[in-house]
Amino acid sequence: MESEKAKLLPFYLVIDVSASMTGDKLEQANAIMPAVVDALSDAPILSDKVRFGVIDFGTDALVRLPLCDLLDEHVTLPPLNVRGATSYAAAFRLLRDEIESNVKQLKADGFQVHRPAVFFISDGEPTDRDADWRDAFRDLTENFPTYPNVVPCGVDAANPKTMASLIYPASGPKAMQMYLMDHGQNPADAIAMIAEILISSMLASGQSMAQGSSGLILPAKQDLPAGISAHSSDDFV
């Protein structure tokens, strides 16, 4: 094993593919990965460091793209398809398992790993019991030393209060935010804008790594595309 350690920045996209995510919404969801690939192709400093993974969830959750170097020639982008209900609990549990094993593996391979970033996109309310998904979220965050920075993104029928409870960390100097589709906005367009936000925060985080910081950098509120607004955890009580 090499003792020298390259620094990696893991990004996870966790996306709702419940039955309501059909049509234009699914089409935009499927456009996210190619857009990230395009952005990384133009950012060699960042693409040497970012690892990207995709988990989708409906009734269950599946790893659709294991954490990888997106520009690696062996990577094939998976098509997303809708399936069933909206289990947040399944998504959080699988994400925790993935982060735990990915970070362990990367460290065994001799990398230094920055705290993972998670963009969580949903268009509706969780269908599992309240206590279930809340427990699963606590296990992913408070009860997890390698907890990720979680950025919830709500479109369409996502409940702002529910989404706000998924911001992590919710307070402190490294507090995250959530992004919500503005009322009356086309949800498919909103997903495309969330993809833009994900990409710009990836680029900004890469630049901030170059400036010695190791945190996830989210775009400033004035830089957001129209139709999306940013909120902190205390905006919805």
Place this chain on the structure above:
Amino acid sequence: MDTSTEEPTTPAAAPAAEPEWRGRSEPFQVGDPGRAASRVVPVPDPEGWDRRDTVLDGVALMDDAKKPIGEVRAASVRGLSHRAYGTVRQDEYSFRRTRDGRYLVIGVADGVSAGKLSHKAAIVAARKGAELIAKALSGPDPLAPDNFPWPDLVRAVAGRIERLGRERLTAMGNAAASTMSVREVAGHIATTVLYAVVDLTPVGGAHAVHLLSVGDTSAWVLRDGGRWEPQDAVKNDGADLHSSSVHALPLPPAVDPKPVRTTVAAGEALVLMTDGIGDPLGHGTGAVGRFLADVWSGPPASGLEFAAHVGFARKSFDDDRTAVAFWPTSRA
């Protein structure tokens, strides 16, 4: 130019013309060079036109009989990420021999990236620090490295950085610059630094070396057989997730830094380096350790060659890199 087509009468007999030039320049790579090494387009820092991308040196130190005592190679190379994002090189080095010729003093500093003025802190720490040390070691009432007042030196350098920071911030229109806390000043201008004092008079063939470090700039001795021996703790060892926090001047160190004493002899090399090269070197047991042990088994022919070694490409290692090395010459 191939002239054979213009001279059809002598098709085969013309001897190959002696080439008018030779030589080549090719970047070093260790393992996967990554995409950045070939794809980054370097851009200037619009506020740093007089800050050079790369500086380097290669000199021999002679004794009174004009016999070499040792060779010094030094290079500071702007990192790929600073080139890509248009930021100046924040590392700096300095070295000088004391007036009496007895000691070689080296300073290597790594400006803290978050501070916009940190390259200026690195310049002060490396140059002024080395100058103050050299003066104290060879003045009318010279000090010896063994009882050198390192805490005083660190305080003096920290004070100069703090003053410079307040001056620059005031000049930039920051009204609070003269009253803000040292911690706030350090948010704009801060640096780690490592000093070495090499006794150029060897005892039993070995040169005594005193090292003093504030922050994560590291000193190594490349021992015989290519073994990298760290002269302090390797950073982030055992850390759960990577952290970028460092101790840096002008903030006073929590406890007075303790000097480390070692020796370097002919066949070995003392190497001071910033984390841009220290991080990929790791414990010195990987590919980078083998590469540098190989090319630095003796002093490279020139400072330019040394700088090319320092600037090797390796995926995801895109920080500024600075190294200063000293190879004692065999006196047999």
